Amino acid sequence: MSPRTRRRSRSAPARPLTLGARLRRLRLERGLTMKEVARRAALTESFISQLERDRVNPSVASLQRLTAALGTPLGRLFDEASPPEGRVVRRAQRARLTYPGLRATDYLLSPDLSGKLEMIWAEAEPGGGSGDQPYVHAGDEECVVVIKGRMEIWVGEERYVLHAGDAITFSSRVPHKWQNVGRGRLEALWAITPPSY
Structure with missing residues (x-):
């Protein structure tokens, strides 16, 4: 060499x-x-x-x-990213968790998981999402805001379709799953408290 x-x-x-x-x-x-x-x-x-x-x-x-x-x-499991500058997490420094077969990626917006709130930016291609199996978190509550696209989310036995600007809040302990049911990329903001993901 x-x-x-x-x-x-x-x-x-x-x-x-x-x-x-x-x-x-x-x-x-x-x-x-x-x-x-x-x-x-x-x-x-x-x-x-x-x-x-x-x-x-x-x-x-x-x-x-x-x-x-x-x-x-x-x-x-999030990628190890550059350490954030204080409490600011720059776009290039976001830790990432990609689910290739699910056609979805989560980006951690919180500087770390030691605080009282966890923020995640989620993106999914059409048909992408969390998978067929509902899941739960040990946390108390979460809120999802759809920024772009259309999301189908199941919370317990209830099905909801959210469009850009729509939000839903629910207990993290209730089984839930979600999917991009739109024709374009889905972008959504998740807030989970306390951090449990």
């Missing part, structure tokens, strides 16, 4: 870990086998293996069961 090549490779930004790689790292840090994590999460060992190799696309509900089995909050 020439000195010129070495210089370029040193200055190239590191690629963020994939979701599967982050889950594998958490599992290994805890000294757990795939079999043990599968048992704790009530998922198959094959599913865990495929997930760690980014060959399957988990729902938010499956990720919650996995992170609970690993003893860590789901928010720990």
